[in-house]
Amino acid sequence: MNRIGALPKDIKQKNDMEILRSLADLESFTVQDIANRTKISRLTITRALERFMEKGIVVQSGKGNSTSLGGKKPQEYILNPNRYAISIAPSKGKTQCTLMSFDGNEIDMKEFPFPSNMAYPQFIKNAAACIRDLLKDNKIKEEEFYGIVLCSGGIIDPKEGVFTVSSIPEWGNDLHAAEDLRKELGKDYHIESENVSKVCSGMLRFNNDVLGKRVAVMYADYGISITLLEDGKTPDTVNNVNGELGHMCLDPNDEEICVCGSKGCFEVLISQKRIRKMIDALPAKERDLLLKDYDGKEDVRIYLLKKQGEGNAQADRLCEYMSRYIGLAFRNVILAFDPELFVIQGVFSYASKQFFDQVRSVIRENKYLANIDIDIRKESRELSQMLKKGSMNIALCSILEE
Numbered sequence: 001m002n003r004i005g006a007l008p009k010d011i012k013q014k015n016d017m018e019i020l021r022s023l024a025d026l027e028s029f030t031v032q033d034i035a036n037r038t039k040i041s042r043l044t045i046t047r048a049l050e051r052f053m054e055k056g057i058v059v060q061s062g063k064g065n066s067t068s069l070g071g072k073k074p075q076e077y078i079l080n081p082n083r084y085a086i087s088i089a090p091s092k093g094k095t096q097c098t099l100m101s102f103d104g105n106e107i108d109m110k111e112f113p114f115p116s117n118m119a120y121p122q123f124i125k126n127a128a129a130c131i132r133d134l135l136k137d138n139k140i141k142e143e144e145f146y147g148i149v150l151c152s153g154g155i156i157d158p159k160e161g162v163f164t165v166s167s168i169p170e171w172g173n174d175l176h177a178a179e180d181l182r183k184e185l186g187k188d189y190h191i192e193s194e195n196v197s198k199v200c201s202g203m204l205r206f207n208n209d210v211l212g213k214r215v216a217v218m219y220a221d222y223g224i225s226i227t228l229l230e231d232g233k234t235p236d237t238v239n240n241v242n243g244e245l246g247h248m249c250l251d252p253n254d255e256e257i258c259v260c261g262s263k264g265c266f267e268v269l270i271s272q273k274r275i276r277k278m279i280d281a282l283p284a285k286e287r288d289l290l291l292k293d294y295d296g297k298e299d300v301r302i303y304l305l306k307k308q309g310e311g312n313a314q315a316d317r318l319c320e321y322m323s324r325y326i327g328l329a330f331r332n333v334i335l336a337f338d339p340e341l342f343v344i345q346g347v348f349s350y351a352s353k354q355f356f357d358q359v360r361s362v363i364r365e366n367k368y369l370a371n372i373d374i375d376i377r378k379e380s381r382e383l384s385q386m387l388k389k390g391s392m393n394i395a396l397c398s399i400l401e402e
């Protein structure tokens with residue numbers, strides 16, 4: 001039984017999340033600022049802020065401006081600039097370890113090369129060394145440090161901190177990464193492990209566009225993930241495979257074997273490798289014309305997406321090929337999950353309106369979906385930025401849930 005006037009735990013948690021969301025983009029805030037942005041009572045907000053202070057999420061700053069009526073100045077709060085978390089995330093062949101403060105500032109970053117032939121124990125050793133150096137160099141006290149968010153590819157069990165199926169085949173499966181990292185550090189830090197694409201979608205956790213909605217987030221880079229969010233969060237599921245829709249089969253007759261062991265996976269059909277192969281198969285003259293402005297470094301799909309609609313027939317044809325598969329994938333997502341909104345991160349955030357209109361028309365070939373609105377939005381921040389923001393959001397949420 002609850003004390004009289006006390007809120008049940010789940011309502012309290014829901015309010016806490018809404019309050020955290022409403023203040024996440026503010027430099028400083030008062031109880032009234034939050035009350036203006038939410039429908040939560042001032043008393044509930046005041047109590048929540050007290051809890052946030054106990055947990056070290058927010059601190060009091062100076063007093064605000066006096067009101068026009070000359071009343072007492074309200075107390076101002078800020079996200080705690082003296083509490084820290086470290087995000088460990090892959091980025092372009094490297095692993096980046098970033099020390100961040102709760103108010104969203106990047107304090108320091110160290111990285112180590114992450115070639116695909118690095119053994120798992122060495123990865124843990126390198127990560128631990130970076131963490132120790134970051135804490136030491138920046139004179140972070142034990143009580144100021146909250147913990148670590150460890151992002152990796154593959155299937156990850158966030159509760160146990162286990163890489164169930166590693167994205168690096170040589171590493172094997174069922175790696176107890178959180179435990180191994182704690183052992184290596186000799187400290188009992190809070191360590192959260194999460195899949196890269198879920199951390200990317202985690203950056204949307206406090207985004208008002210996704211509040212209360214069902215959202216599908218597609219992230220494309222080497223692989224493709226589509227993560228399904230409810231109210232900004234990835235629901236806990238039995239097998240932790242939410243996000244792995246890059247492995248939906250869209251062509252059972254395709255010959256290439258995917259990293260997952262199957263054939264015809266969505267991410268294989270429009271991978272950079274596949275598109276390069278299609279370009280290489282063109283007659284030399286057309287290929288040269290198509291690639292005449294290509295620097296050889298950019299993801300060739302981004303190059304094509306930027307060229308769509310500019311008069312090169314092959315660029316248009318290859319973009320249409322990619323939009324067809326994305327349309328088929330999204331159609332499946334709609335039939336299974338019926339999201340209100342698609343968010344596009346990574347490679348295809350470079351695509352034009354024309355590209356997504358093609359995606360829409362592929363979806364609408366299905367008569368059940370012929371007249372639906374399909375809200376597609378692009379989020380074009382760089383991967384490393386998304387991972388840092390996502391990691392911080394995940395850390396803040398897990399403090400609330402403790």
Ligand SMILES: [Zn+2]
Pocket residue numbers: 246247258259260261262265
């Ligand atoms: Zn696959």
